Amino acid sequence: MAKAKPADFHGILLYTKDYGERDLLIKFLTREFGKKMFLVHGAKRPKFRMRAAILPFSYGLYSGDLKEGGLSYINNYKDLTHFKGISADITKNAYATYVMSLIDLAYPDDAPLPKIYDQLMIGLKLIDDGFDEQIITNIFEVQLLAAFGVAPNWVDCAICHRRDLPFDYSESYGGLLCQNHWNKDPYRLHLDQKTIYFLRLFSVVDLTKLHAIKVGDATKKSLRRVIDQIYSRSVGVQPKSKRFIDQLGNFKI
Structure with a gap:
């Protein structure tokens, strides 16, 4: 089994999924390591300390223990932003979610995708700023x-x-x-x-x-x-x- 390695990464949150009663599986498109799935223990607790970091349409600089071919873990975040315009508009939300779903389907996990990361970041910012x-x-x-x-x-x-x-x-x-x-x-x-x-x-x-x-x-x-x-x-x-x-x-x- 591959050993998890500590690393910082720039990530755009693609989606979250329930995992048991208290935990979440969270998928990020990272600039450095491609698409990665993270297990976040206790994420559904009301006072979870990193709640802001795992909200939909979040992006920023995170730190965690990353594993190739398995679940990784988020330890903290150093810089965090949200696409507020997308979050507040059901139509923008739907289109942005669809684009991220296509990217998730189009590429394998654990393959670095820096150009796709940059393209998605620009596209989401355009939608967030009011572009059609x-x-x-x-x-x-x-x-x-x-x-x-x-x-x-x-x-x-x-x-x-x-x-x-x-x-x-x-x-x-x-x-x-x-x-x-x-x-x-x-x-x-x-x-x-x-x-x-x-x-x-x-x-x-x-x-x-x-x-x-x-x-x-x-x-x-x-x-x-x-x-x-x-x-x-x-x-x-x-x-x-x-x-x-x-x-x-x-x-x-």
Whole structure:
């Protein structure tokens, strides 16, 4: 059995889960060690000393005993912040939870993910600050496809590689088809060019440079429809948090 080693880590709390009558299992995405599961003894006691550190949408610098391939333990925290805007808004809460669920499903535990940590931190801060939570979520959904083993070609036509003609999306060809080759796939998704534009943009956009994106309601619905279809048919996962968003009516088509 691997021995736990004391270490400091930067962590974003992904979720908590009951463990017995008094304890909690808490999963963090850490910048240094990837996704780790922690057992927190006595976490459900009213006077638990680290209650603030294990609230939903917490992030900061923690210290603990970390074990590879098993449960780790949190000892203390040195710096702590909460995404207050997300915590206070049920819609932002739902979208943020869904993004974190996708990241949890897309990557294995115990593998360092510093770039994903930084990306999630930026994305959550944007949502917390009032940026359109659906657009941030769409960006994560499109960019996480590769981690799920689905890597659509958003660059050019899958057949002739032209970039100067209208595109449509083909599941059969795993990406875009230009207008000259739409006849190759009678089941192409028949997307409008605004939807195609944003899908291509979302696949490469850098969240650190994102200041504003204006997307009309009709295009939002179209983006939701096509991304849902790709995840349903090609990825095959739907976290419970996504179903909750559907119930809120925010993903209605």
